[in-house]
Amino acid sequence: MISKETLFALSLFPYLGFLWFISRSPQIPRLGLYGFYGTLVFVTVTIPAGIYAKVAYGEALANIDWLHGGAEVFLTLSNILLVLGFSKAVQELRNR
Template identity: 70%
Template sequence: MSKESLFAVSLFPYLGFLYFLTKSGQTPKLALIGFYVLLIFVAVTIPAGIYAKQAYGLELANVDWLHGGAEFFLTLSNILVVLGFRNAVQKLKAD
């Protein structure tokens, strides 16, 4: 299986994860937003990778400005998840 196919197939389990995480109602809101922002990362990475291949003949990882722009959304997602859970833990400690 190619890495592109694996990337596409991995989206379905992640959507299931988001569905159950949202449905549980137990995930801190900011962390949940962070998990959804990861979908923006995926949505940006795919066309950026296609553009890198067509415009430069290179993989996305080898076109720094495109790769960095796409990775920004991964970083943002991670920050939101961490802050969401951090705030929830602090709230539990305060109670």
């Protein structure tokens, strides 16, 4: 059986492929694209935060509120960028 850590690491490759293809599309709103890249930043921040939580506290990241919340800020910002970017794109299409 594959571990959740291995599955998590392997899931980065399809997401990187997704980012590569979507960044070449002229139809994707720039702000939305930044949101998708922000998700990658969230993952990049979460991995060392999870390691620190395990080493410093002997706990999973989800059990260390201040550290978990700090990492989740990046996901929240990514989601905001996605919503704003695609919302603007929808409004522009409606105004045509």
